Amino acid sequence: VIDKQHKRIVDYINEIHDNLEDRDRNVLGGVIDSMIDYTLTHFAFEEALMERAGYPILKHHKLVHQSFAQRVQDHKKNFDEGKDVTRQLLGDLQIWLTSHIKRDDQDYAVLVRGALEEKSWIAKMLQKFFGS
Ligand SMILES: [Fe+2]
Known part of the structure; x- marks a missing residue:
């Protein structure tokens, strides 16, 4: 699921x-908003x-x-103020987020797998957060 x-x-x-060079900033802004x-x-x-x-280090x-x-x-x-921040943002996303996924998220994987056994609870949470 994760x-x-x-x-x-x-x-x-x-x-x-893919939308970095888009002349219409609204398109790129929309994608950034959706991602956030x-x-x-x-x-x-x-x-x-x-x-x-x-998970003991949840905090x-x-x-x-x-x-x-x-x-x-x-x-x-x-970005909304008209500054060109997209490459900075992309750099952050690529480095920060991927290292977080690879390192920090891996740390809880074993423990959380147990909680994932409860399919009905997971389904309820997916519905709550994502509406699906
Ligand atoms: Fe995380």
């Missing part, structure tokens, strides 16, 4: 990359899962999510 969500985030990163929105929902889902599984993981969320929102704010 891998699928991470892949979706990577799809958004690729979409931002999806990533924040994913973080909330992940945190609910870690909480359910009793730390949450702070890491918060600092990332703040960073991308700052990039978006600068």
